[in-house]
Amino acid sequence: MTRETIALKIKRQDAPGAKPYWNVFKLPSLPHANVISCLQEIQRNPVTADGKTVTPVTWDCNCLEEVCGSCTMRINGRVRQACTALVDILEDPIVLEPMSKFPVVRDLQVDRSRMFENLRKIKGWIEIDGSYDIGEGPVFPEKIREKAYALSQCMTCGCCLEACPQFTLTNDFMGAATFSQVRYFNLHPTGAMNKEERLEAVMKSGGIADCGNAQVCVEVCPKKIPLTESIAEIGRETTLQLLKNLVLK
Amino acid sequence: MSKLTKEDLHFFLLKLHSLTGIVPIGIFLAFHLAINSLRTVGVHQYQFSIDLINNLPFLFGIEVLFIYVPLLLHSALGFYVTFAGRMNVRRYPYYRNWMYTLQRITGAIVFAFLVYHMGTTVVPKIYYGKELFDAAPFLIDAMNREFQTWGGRILYLAGIFSAAFHFANGLWGFCVSWGMIVGPSAQRNASVVFLLFGLVLGLLGAATVVEFSLHPVPVAPSFTG
Numbered sequence: 244m245t246r247e248t249i250a251l252k253i254k255r256q257d258a259p260g261a262k263p264y265w266n267v268f269k270l271p272s273l274p275h276a277n278v279i280s281c282l283q284e285i286q287r288n289p290v291t292a293d294g295k296t297v298t299p300v301t302w303d304c305n306c307l308e309e310v311c312g313s314c315t316m317r318i319n320g321r322v323r324q325a326c327t328a329l330v331d332i333l334e335d336p337i338v339l340e341p342m343s344k345f346p347v348v349r350d351l352q353v354d355r356s357r358m359f360e361n362l363r364k365i366k367g368w369i370e371i372d373g374s375y376d377i378g379e380g381p382v383f384p385e386k387i388r389e390k391a392y393a394l395s396q397c398m399t400c401g402c403c404l405e406a407c408p409q410f411t412l413t414n415d416f417m418g419a420a421t422f423s424q425v426r427y428f429n430l431h432p433t434g435a436m437n438k439e440e441r442l443e444a445v446m447k448s449g450g451i452a453d454c455g456n457a458q459v460c461v462e463v464c465p466k467k468i469p470l471t472e473s474i475a476e477i478g479r480e481t482t483l484q485l486l487k488n489l490v491l492k
Numbered sequence: 493m494s495k496l497t498k499e500d501l502h503f504f505l506l507k508l509h510s511l512t513g514i515v516p517i518g519i520f521l522a523f524h525l526a527i528n529s530l531r532t533v534g535v536h537q538y539q540f541s542i543d544l545i546n547n548l549p550f551l552f553g554i555e556v557l558f559i560y561v562p563l564l565l566h567s568a569l570g571f572y573v574t575f576a577g578r579m580n581v582r583r584y585p586y587y588r589n590w591m592y593t594l595q596r597i598t599g600a601i602v603f604a605f606l607v608y609h610m611g612t613t614v615v616p617k618i619y620y621g622k623e624l625f626d627a628a629p630f631l632i633d634a635m636n637r638e639f640q641t642w643g644g645r646i647l648y649l650a651g652i653f654s655a656a657f658h659f660a661n662g663l664w665g666f667c668v669s670w671g672m673i674v675g676p677s678a679q680r681n682a683s684v685v686f687l688l689f690g691l692v693l694g695l696l697g698a699a700t701v702v703e704f705s706l707h708p709v710p711v712a713p714s715f716t717g
């Protein structure tokens with residue numbers, strides 16, 4: 244597809260809670276451009292299609308190779324990373340919006356702290372240091388390591404939450420990424436030592452029982468993480484934990 | 493178990509919602525549709541099934557404990573769950589997202605239908621004191637009238653197919669939420685099996701509707717036992 248120019252229609256917001264508005268920018272269409280390079284172009288010359296000079300559009304990005312997750316936004320309505328959104332294969336005009344399930348900081352930047360809070364709640368780490376030596380870690384069986392590797396690729400980008408019908412700006416649902424991380428850390432032989440705490444952290448309001456199995460999360464995850472398998476697996480383990488808590492504790 | 497907090501209660505109630513959808517409501521629905529389809533075999537068999545149910549000891553207690561209370565609980569929590577989320581199938585039109593959306597829509601349809609269905613059967617039955625062997629002629633008469641109009645037929649078909657779908661797809665959701673079907677291909681296969689099961693339930697119900705529409709039962713005065 245050869246296009247002379249490309250239009251970017253961007254939903255903007257000056258501050259948290261401010262009223263959003265739209266700006267349209269027209270750029271020369273360069274080969275191999277991606278959405279971030281277009282945003283950089285706008286930063287250099289922040290003039291709208293109707294000739295008004297405006298404040299440059301702000302966005303987040305870091306790795307530029309779809310591993311950090313920070314550039315996640317809605318592009319032509321669909322949530323994805325801006326750095327790997329190639330302009331050549333996008334429909335013109337390109338509509339950019341911030342994610343709708345996280346509070347907007349400014350323009351295309353959102354605050355994803357909710358995801359990090361949730362990782363804290365589920366102890367999204369492996370405990371190693373104590374006040375005493377806990378010794379060498381157990382062997383990590385290869386079959387399990389393979390499974391864990393797939394789950395380890397989560398970059399906390401938020402796509403799975405943005406697209407989830409059960410996850411809203413105002414409720415307390417934890418969402419697919421969090422459940423998958425419970426599975427990830429529980430698969431680790433050392434991490435398994437805190438297995439019950441992690442399971443119990445998702446057996447609460449906003450936890451695993453709030454998932455409605457719409458399975459949109461797995462469709463939109465850029466890392467192709469088997470999220471629905473994680474959800475069912477954690478569903479199974481929390482069910483067993485519930486029985487254990489009722490009968491044995 | 494240690495002290496039950498509000499957060500634990502939330503989890504517990506959602507599990508209960510999930511469970512009540514199967515036991516007892518789903519089981520009841522399956523038996524209800526299957527037993528009613530005896531109508532297609534013969535009036536006698538049909539009347540006998542109603543007589544049998546209406547002569548159960550502690551019938552009212554059984555109905556309240558095993559049907560009305562779980563149904564009210566499941567419905568209240570079902571609406572709560574529905575309004576906690578925001579459907580987005582237009583933006584993300586995937587198969588399972590359609591199922592998620594239909595699960596909520598059919599839940600609401602079933603609720604409306606049940607208000608009507610119970611309001612025109614059990615409520616007047618109890619109000620007019622049609623107990624034991626008086627119940628069958630009373631109920632069959634009500635059904636006869638229901639299926640004389642297209643409005644009644646369509647209403648019942650919509651209610652039956654919504655309930656059958658809701659139960660079948662709910663069965664799938666239950667098996668996923670409780671961790672009985674985990675991998676993607678297990679989930680896909682189960683989805684086919686459960687939907688076929690739903691179709692069978694729906695067809696059993698539809699056959700009963702057709703039978704009533706084509707051959708209304710002349711209600712014979714029943715003997716009083």
Ligand code: HEM
Pocket residue numbers: 453454455456509510511512513514517518521563566567568569570571573574595596599600602603606655658659661662663665666667669
């Ligand atoms: C009366 C009004 C009803 C409403 C409003 C309602 C609502 C709902 C909703 C919203 C769900 C989805 C829960 C989730 O996926 O997280 C659900 C699940 C379910 N419902 Fe209902 N429902 C109703 C009646 C029924 C009836 C009559 C049956 C019996 C056939 C039934 C059986 C189920 C089952 C088996 C589930 C699956 C539970 C799970 O996902 O684990 N429901 N219901």
Ligand code: SF4
Pocket residue numbers: 312396397398399400401402403404419420423463464465466467468470
């Ligand atoms: S699970 Fe996938 S979509 Fe969700 S945050 Fe992780 S990488 Fe992003």
Ligand code: SF4
Pocket residue numbers: 403406407408409410418419453454455456457458459460461471474
């Ligand atoms: S399965 Fe559906 S409800 Fe559950 S986390 Fe994924 S998108 Fe959300």
Ligand code: FES
Pocket residue numbers: 303304305306307308309310311312313314315324325326327
């Ligand atoms: S900049 Fe890191 S994912 Fe796009």
